[in-house]
Amino acid sequence: MASFTLSTFLGVAVLSSMALESHGVGIELLQGSCPDGWFYHNSRCFRHFSDKKTWIDAEVNCINLGGNLASVHSEDEHQFLQQLHLAFDRVENEYWIGMSDLYKDNGWFWTDGTNPRDFSKWSPREPNHTDNVEHCVNANYGGSKGWNDNSCTRTFASICAKRLNDQCGLQYQAGPYAGSPHLVLSYAEEPAWLPSHCQHSSVLLFSLAWLWLNCVDLGGHLASVHSEDEHQFLRQLHTSSVHSEDDPYWIRLSDLYKKYAWLWTDGSTRSNFSRWNPREPNNEGNAERCVDLNNGGSKGWNDISCTRTFASICAKRLNDQCGRQYQAQPAQ
Numbered sequence: 158m159a160s161f162t163l164s165t166f167l168g169v170a171v172l173s174s175m176a177l178e179s180h181g182v183g184i185e186l187l188q189g190s191c192p193d194g195w196f197y198h199n200s201r202c203f204r205h206f207s208d209k210k211t212w213i214d215a216e217v218n219c220i221n222l223g224g225n226l227a228s229v230h231s232e233d234e235h236q237f238l239q240q241l242h243l244a245f246d247r248v249e250n251e252y253w254i255g256m257s258d259l260y261k262d263n264g265w266f267w268t269d270g271t272n273p274r275d276f277s278k279w280s281p282r283e284p285n286h287t288d289n290v291e292h293c294v295n296a297n298y299g300g301s302k303g304w305n306d307n308s309c310t311r312t313f314a315s316i317c318a319k320r321l322n323d324q325c326g327l328q329y330q331a332g333p334y335a336g337s338p339h340l341v342l343s344y345a346e347e348p349a350w351l352p353s354h355c356q357h358s359s360v361l362l363f364s365l366a367w368l369w370l371n372c373v374d375l376g377g378h379l380a381s382v383h384s385e386d387e388h389q390f391l392r393q394l395h396t397s398s399v400h401s402e403d404d405p406y407w408i409r410l411s412d413l414y415k416k417y418a419w420l421w422t423d424g425s426t427r428s429n430f431s432r433w434n435p436r437e438p439n440n441e442g443n444a445e446r447c448v449d450l451n452n453g454g455s456k457g458w459n460d461i462s463c464t465r466t467f468a469s470i471c472a473k474r475l476n477d478q479c480g481r482q483y484q485a486q487p488a489q
Contacts, residue, residue, distance in 0.1 A: 186241065190321060197321065198237045203227060204317045205245045205252075212293035213414040215253045215315035216268055220420065224319030226255030228267035229296075230276045238316055242297060246314060249297060251305070253315040256294035258306075259413045260463070262286065265294070269318065270378055278303045309414070377473030379409035381421040382450070383430050391470055392451060403451070405459070406468040410448040413463070416440070419448075432457040 189197030195204045202224075210218065216226050229235050242252050255268040263284070266273045280299045284291065284306035291306035295313055298305035372378050382388050395406050412419050419438070434453045438445065438460035445460040449467055452459035 186244065195319075196241060199234060200321055201318050202321055203238070203241060205241055206315045206317065207245050209312035209314060210253075211312055212253050212257065212309040213418065215313075215317075216255065216414065216420075217418060218315070219255075219317035219319075222317055222319070224317045225267075225269035226253055227316045227318040228255050228269050228271045229278065230271065232276075232278075235276075235278050235296075238296065239302060241316060242314065249302075251295040251297045251307075251313050253313050254294055254296050254304070255318075256304070257292050257309070257414075258284075259292045259309070260411075262292075280305050372469070372471035372473075377471045379407055380470040380472040381409050382432065385430070385432075388430075388432050388450075392456060394470060395451060395468065404468060405449040405452045405461075406470060408448055408450050408458070408470065409472075410458070411446055411463070412438075412460075413446045416446075434459050 186196040188195065189202075191197045191202035195202035197203075204222070204224075206215070206218065212226075219225050227238060229238060238254070243249065246252070256265055256273070257268070258265045260266070263286075265284075278296070280301045280303035283298070283304060284294075286292075286306060290308050293307055293309035293311075294304050295307050295311075296302075296304055380391060382391060391408075395404075409421055410419055414420060417438075417440075432450070434455050434457040437458065438448075440446075440460060444462050447461060447463035448458050449461050449465070450456075450458055452461075
Protein backbone atom coordinates (compact mmCIF):
# COMPACT_ATOMS: atom_id res chain seq x y z
CA MET A 158 0.00 0.00 0.00
CA ALA A 159 1.40 3.41 -0.97
CA SER A 160 2.45 5.98 1.62
CA PHE A 161 2.50 9.77 1.36
CA THR A 162 3.88 12.65 3.37
CA LEU A 163 1.50 15.17 4.88
CA SER A 164 2.37 17.80 2.28
CA THR A 165 1.51 15.33 -0.45
CA PHE A 166 -1.76 14.46 1.29
CA LEU A 167 -2.88 18.08 1.37
CA GLY A 168 -2.74 18.19 -2.42
CA VAL A 169 -4.53 14.89 -3.04
CA ALA A 170 -8.24 14.27 -2.53
CA VAL A 171 -8.27 10.49 -1.97
CA LEU A 172 -5.42 8.46 -0.54
CA SER A 173 -4.96 4.90 0.60
CA SER A 174 -2.55 5.88 3.38
CA MET A 175 -0.64 8.79 4.87
CA ALA A 176 2.73 8.82 6.65
CA LEU A 177 3.11 11.33 9.47
CA GLU A 178 6.01 12.61 11.50
CA SER A 179 5.04 14.35 14.74
CA HIS A 180 7.38 15.26 17.62
CA GLY A 181 9.81 12.65 16.35
CA VAL A 182 7.20 9.87 16.38
CA GLY A 183 6.44 8.37 12.97
CA ILE A 184 3.07 6.73 12.40
CA GLU A 185 1.10 5.79 9.33
CA LEU A 186 -2.57 6.58 8.91
CA LEU A 187 -4.27 3.94 6.79
CA GLN A 188 -7.58 4.29 5.02
CA GLY A 189 -8.00 0.53 4.94
CA SER A 190 -11.65 -0.31 4.26
CA CYS A 191 -12.86 3.06 5.51
CA PRO A 192 -14.61 5.59 3.24
CA ASP A 193 -12.59 8.31 1.56
CA GLY A 194 -11.33 10.87 4.07
CA TRP A 195 -11.56 8.40 7.00
CA PHE A 196 -8.70 6.49 8.62
CA TYR A 197 -8.73 3.01 10.13
CA HIS A 198 -7.79 2.11 13.70
CA ASN A 199 -8.99 -0.69 16.02
CA SER A 200 -12.01 -1.68 13.90
CA ARG A 201 -13.26 1.89 13.59
CA CYS A 202 -12.98 4.67 11.03
CA PHE A 203 -11.96 8.18 12.14
CA ARG A 204 -12.21 11.53 10.39
CA HIS A 205 -10.79 14.88 11.43
CA PHE A 206 -12.67 18.14 10.91
CA SER A 207 -10.61 21.31 11.20
CA ASP A 208 -13.55 23.72 10.97
CA LYS A 209 -14.47 24.87 14.46
CA LYS A 210 -17.91 24.00 15.80
CA THR A 211 -19.69 23.89 19.14
CA TRP A 212 -19.75 20.45 20.75
CA ILE A 213 -23.34 19.68 19.74
CA ASP A 214 -22.87 20.93 16.18
CA ALA A 215 -19.78 18.73 15.92
CA GLU A 216 -21.76 15.74 17.24
CA VAL A 217 -24.64 16.38 14.81
CA ASN A 218 -22.12 16.56 11.97
CA CYS A 219 -20.75 13.15 13.00
CA ILE A 220 -24.27 11.69 13.28
CA ASN A 221 -25.10 12.91 9.78
CA LEU A 222 -22.04 10.97 8.57
CA GLY A 223 -23.15 7.78 10.34
CA GLY A 224 -20.98 8.11 13.44
CA ASN A 225 -20.46 10.08 16.65
CA LEU A 226 -17.77 12.22 18.14
CA ALA A 227 -14.90 9.86 18.93
CA SER A 228 -14.84 7.84 22.14
CA VAL A 229 -11.49 6.80 23.61
CA HIS A 230 -10.93 3.47 25.37
CA SER A 231 -7.17 3.02 25.69
CA GLU A 232 -3.87 4.91 25.75
CA ASP A 233 -3.25 3.53 22.27
CA GLU A 234 -6.46 5.11 20.96
CA HIS A 235 -5.69 8.39 22.74
CA GLN A 236 -2.30 8.55 21.05
CA PHE A 237 -3.85 7.70 17.68
CA LEU A 238 -6.32 10.60 17.97
CA GLN A 239 -3.51 12.92 19.06
CA GLN A 240 -1.47 12.05 15.99
CA LEU A 241 -4.47 12.31 13.68
CA HIS A 242 -5.25 15.77 15.07
CA LEU A 243 -1.65 16.95 14.79
CA ALA A 244 -1.61 15.92 11.14
CA PHE A 245 -4.19 18.62 10.47
CA ASP A 246 -3.42 21.13 13.24
CA ARG A 247 0.26 21.78 13.77
CA VAL A 248 -0.53 24.52 16.30
CA GLU A 249 -1.86 21.82 18.65
CA ASN A 250 -5.20 23.44 19.45
CA GLU A 251 -7.84 21.53 21.36
CA TYR A 252 -10.48 19.33 19.72
CA TRP A 253 -13.83 17.86 20.74
CA ILE A 254 -14.37 14.22 21.68
CA GLY A 255 -17.72 12.55 22.41
CA MET A 256 -17.91 12.77 26.20
CA SER A 257 -20.28 14.95 28.25
CA ASP A 258 -22.18 15.06 31.55
CA LEU A 259 -25.15 17.04 30.26
CA TYR A 260 -27.61 14.68 31.94
CA LYS A 261 -26.07 14.66 35.40
CA ASP A 262 -23.07 16.48 36.85
CA ASN A 263 -20.07 14.13 36.76
CA GLY A 264 -22.15 11.42 35.08
CA TRP A 265 -19.75 11.29 32.13
CA PHE A 266 -20.77 9.26 29.09
CA TRP A 267 -19.84 8.71 25.44
CA THR A 268 -22.39 9.60 22.79
CA ASP A 269 -21.68 6.41 20.82
CA GLY A 270 -23.03 4.27 23.67
CA THR A 271 -19.70 2.69 24.62
CA ASN A 272 -18.34 2.07 28.12
CA PRO A 273 -17.53 5.42 29.79
CA ARG A 274 -15.56 3.86 32.65
CA ASP A 275 -12.88 1.74 31.01
CA PHE A 276 -10.37 4.55 30.34
CA SER A 277 -9.81 8.22 31.16
CA LYS A 278 -7.20 10.80 30.28
CA TRP A 279 -8.13 13.81 32.39
CA SER A 280 -5.57 16.58 32.66
CA PRO A 281 -4.43 17.43 36.21
CA ARG A 282 -7.21 18.98 38.34
CA GLU A 283 -9.82 18.15 35.71
CA PRO A 284 -12.77 17.90 35.45
CA ASN A 285 -13.43 20.98 37.57
CA HIS A 286 -16.77 22.37 36.29
CA THR A 287 -15.53 25.97 36.29
CA ASP A 288 -18.49 28.31 36.94
CA ASN A 289 -20.74 25.21 36.65
CA VAL A 290 -20.93 25.57 32.85
CA GLU A 291 -18.41 22.94 31.72
CA HIS A 292 -20.32 19.87 30.56
CA CYS A 293 -18.52 18.79 27.36
CA VAL A 294 -15.02 17.40 26.90
CA ASN A 295 -12.16 18.45 24.67
CA ALA A 296 -8.83 16.70 24.26
CA ASN A 297 -5.30 18.02 23.73
CA TYR A 298 -5.57 20.35 26.73
CA GLY A 299 -2.68 21.95 28.62
CA GLY A 300 0.79 20.59 29.07
CA SER A 301 -0.40 17.01 29.54
CA LYS A 302 -2.46 17.12 26.31
CA GLY A 303 -5.25 15.32 28.13
CA TRP A 304 -8.99 15.85 28.59
CA ASN A 305 -10.67 18.95 29.92
CA ASP A 306 -14.30 19.74 30.71
CA ASN A 307 -15.33 22.88 28.88
CA SER A 308 -18.35 24.95 27.94
CA CYS A 309 -20.27 23.16 25.18
CA THR A 310 -20.65 26.47 23.34
CA ARG A 311 -16.91 26.86 22.75
CA THR A 312 -15.79 26.09 19.21
CA PHE A 313 -13.03 23.59 18.39
CA ALA A 314 -12.00 21.16 15.71
CA SER A 315 -13.40 17.65 16.12
CA ILE A 316 -12.82 13.97 15.35
CA CYS A 317 -15.68 11.68 14.32
CA ALA A 318 -15.63 7.89 14.60
CA LYS A 319 -17.83 5.11 13.29
CA ARG A 320 -17.66 1.35 13.39
CA LEU A 321 -16.36 -0.40 10.30
CA ASN A 322 -19.05 -2.47 8.55
CA ASP A 323 -21.21 -2.39 11.65
CA GLN A 324 -23.22 -5.59 12.00
CA CYS A 325 -24.31 -5.03 15.58
CA GLY A 326 -27.39 -2.96 15.05
CA LEU A 327 -26.58 0.62 15.98
CA GLN A 328 -29.96 1.24 14.47
CA TYR A 329 -31.97 -1.71 15.71
CA GLN A 330 -33.70 -3.82 13.10
CA ALA A 331 -37.44 -4.34 13.29
CA GLY A 332 -38.52 -7.78 14.59
CA PRO A 333 -39.10 -10.62 14.83
CA TYR A 334 -36.90 -10.39 17.89
CA ALA A 335 -36.13 -14.01 18.66
CA GLY A 336 -32.38 -14.42 18.33
CA SER A 337 -31.71 -10.80 17.43
CA PRO A 338 -30.63 -8.21 19.95
CA HIS A 339 -31.71 -9.01 23.52
CA LEU A 340 -33.98 -7.72 26.27
CA VAL A 341 -33.98 -7.22 30.03
CA LEU A 342 -36.66 -7.29 32.66
CA SER A 343 -35.52 -6.01 36.02
CA TYR A 344 -37.52 -6.37 39.21
CA ALA A 345 -35.97 -4.42 42.06
CA GLU A 346 -32.44 -5.74 42.58
CA GLU A 347 -32.19 -8.68 40.19
CA PRO A 348 -32.12 -7.89 36.44
CA ALA A 349 -33.24 -10.67 34.12
CA TRP A 350 -32.31 -10.22 30.46
CA LEU A 351 -34.81 -11.80 28.11
CA PRO A 352 -33.76 -13.37 24.76
CA SER A 353 -35.30 -10.67 22.64
CA HIS A 354 -34.48 -7.05 21.79
CA CYS A 355 -31.88 -6.27 24.49
CA GLN A 356 -34.32 -4.33 26.61
CA HIS A 357 -34.73 -4.00 30.35
CA SER A 358 -37.82 -2.78 32.15
CA SER A 359 -37.52 -1.40 35.66
CA VAL A 360 -40.56 -1.22 37.92
CA LEU A 361 -38.77 1.28 40.17
CA LEU A 362 -39.36 5.01 39.63
CA PHE A 363 -36.33 7.27 39.22
CA SER A 364 -35.29 10.44 37.41
CA LEU A 365 -33.90 9.98 33.92
CA ALA A 366 -30.32 10.87 34.93
CA TRP A 367 -30.20 8.18 37.62
CA LEU A 368 -31.78 5.59 35.35
CA TRP A 369 -29.32 6.28 32.56
CA LEU A 370 -26.46 5.50 34.95
CA ASN A 371 -28.33 2.38 36.11
CA CYS A 372 -28.61 1.17 32.51
CA VAL A 373 -24.89 1.80 32.01
CA ASP A 374 -24.15 -0.34 35.07
CA LEU A 375 -26.14 -3.14 33.37
CA GLY A 376 -24.08 -2.77 30.19
CA GLY A 377 -26.70 -0.85 28.20
CA HIS A 378 -28.55 2.42 27.80
CA LEU A 379 -32.12 3.64 27.99
CA ALA A 380 -33.90 2.21 24.95
CA SER A 381 -34.04 3.86 21.54
CA VAL A 382 -36.99 3.16 19.21
CA HIS A 383 -36.67 2.87 15.43
CA SER A 384 -39.89 1.29 14.13
CA GLU A 385 -43.57 0.83 14.94
CA ASP A 386 -42.80 -2.81 15.65
CA GLU A 387 -40.27 -1.80 18.30
CA HIS A 388 -42.65 0.77 19.76
CA GLN A 389 -45.34 -1.88 20.22
CA PHE A 390 -42.81 -4.34 21.62
CA LEU A 391 -41.70 -1.85 24.29
CA ARG A 392 -45.29 -1.10 25.21
CA GLN A 393 -46.03 -4.81 25.68
CA LEU A 394 -42.90 -5.26 27.75
CA HIS A 395 -43.79 -2.28 29.90
CA THR A 396 -47.38 -3.34 30.56
CA SER A 397 -46.19 -6.80 31.60
CA SER A 398 -44.10 -5.40 34.45
CA VAL A 399 -45.78 -2.29 35.90
CA HIS A 400 -48.80 -1.51 37.99
CA SER A 401 -50.82 0.10 35.22
CA GLU A 402 -50.59 -0.01 31.44
CA ASP A 403 -51.19 3.77 31.51
CA ASP A 404 -47.97 4.57 33.40
CA PRO A 405 -45.38 6.40 31.24
CA TYR A 406 -41.71 5.34 31.10
CA TRP A 407 -38.41 6.83 29.99
CA ILE A 408 -36.73 6.31 26.62
CA ARG A 409 -33.34 7.70 25.59
CA LEU A 410 -34.38 10.68 23.43
CA SER A 411 -33.61 14.24 24.47
CA ASP A 412 -32.72 17.69 23.17
CA LEU A 413 -30.50 18.56 26.14
CA TYR A 414 -27.62 19.20 23.78
CA LYS A 415 -29.50 21.69 21.61
CA LYS A 416 -33.14 22.72 21.73
CA TYR A 417 -35.28 20.79 19.22
CA ALA A 418 -32.29 18.70 18.09
CA TRP A 419 -33.78 15.39 19.31
CA LEU A 420 -31.03 12.78 19.53
CA TRP A 421 -30.66 9.20 20.75
CA THR A 422 -27.61 8.89 22.97
CA ASP A 423 -27.04 5.13 22.85
CA GLY A 424 -24.93 5.34 19.69
CA SER A 425 -27.85 4.61 17.37
CA THR A 426 -28.19 6.66 14.23
CA ARG A 427 -31.03 8.94 13.29
CA SER A 428 -34.01 7.25 11.70
CA ASN A 429 -37.19 8.39 10.03
CA PHE A 430 -39.35 6.91 12.79
CA SER A 431 -41.08 9.00 15.44
CA ARG A 432 -44.14 8.45 17.66
CA TRP A 433 -44.90 11.92 19.02
CA ASN A 434 -48.33 12.47 20.51
CA PRO A 435 -50.51 15.16 18.90
CA ARG A 436 -49.12 18.67 19.55
CA GLU A 437 -45.88 17.24 20.92
CA PRO A 438 -43.10 18.10 21.48
CA ASN A 439 -44.18 21.46 22.89
CA ASN A 440 -41.45 22.27 25.46
CA GLU A 441 -44.05 23.48 27.95
CA GLY A 442 -42.60 26.04 30.34
CA ASN A 443 -39.32 25.87 28.42
CA ALA A 444 -38.39 22.97 30.70
CA GLU A 445 -39.22 19.76 28.77
CA ARG A 446 -35.98 18.35 27.37
CA CYS A 447 -36.43 14.57 27.85
CA VAL A 448 -38.94 12.07 26.45
CA ASP A 449 -41.33 9.61 28.04
CA LEU A 450 -43.34 6.97 26.18
CA ASN A 451 -46.86 5.61 26.75
CA ASN A 452 -48.23 9.07 27.38
CA GLY A 453 -51.82 10.21 26.75
CA GLY A 454 -54.55 8.58 24.73
CA SER A 455 -52.32 7.74 21.77
CA LYS A 456 -49.66 6.15 24.06
CA GLY A 457 -46.94 7.92 22.14
CA TRP A 458 -43.96 10.14 22.93
CA ASN A 459 -44.09 13.29 25.05
CA ASP A 460 -41.39 15.79 25.96
CA ILE A 461 -41.22 16.31 29.72
CA SER A 462 -38.95 17.57 32.48
CA CYS A 463 -35.93 15.31 33.01
CA THR A 464 -36.41 15.52 36.78
CA ARG A 465 -39.75 13.68 36.73
CA THR A 466 -39.70 10.07 37.97
CA PHE A 467 -40.89 7.16 35.82
CA ALA A 468 -40.17 3.53 35.15
CA SER A 469 -37.69 2.77 32.38
CA ILE A 470 -36.60 0.33 29.69
CA CYS A 471 -32.91 -0.27 29.11
CA ALA A 472 -31.41 -1.78 25.97
CA LYS A 473 -28.12 -3.39 25.03
CA ARG A 474 -26.82 -5.26 22.03
CA LEU A 475 -26.86 -9.05 22.12
CA ASN A 476 -23.41 -10.69 21.82
CA ASP A 477 -22.01 -7.44 20.46
CA GLN A 478 -19.06 -8.22 18.21
CA CYS A 479 -18.33 -4.57 17.45
CA GLY A 480 -16.75 -3.79 20.77
CA ARG A 481 -18.77 -1.60 23.11
CA GLN A 482 -15.52 -1.67 25.03
CA TYR A 483 -12.93 -1.55 22.29
CA GLN A 484 -9.85 -3.69 22.62
CA ALA A 485 -6.49 -1.95 22.60
CA GLN A 486 -4.23 -3.01 19.76
CA PRO A 487 -0.75 -1.92 18.65
CA ALA A 488 -0.91 0.99 16.21
CA GLN A 489 -0.75 -0.19 12.62
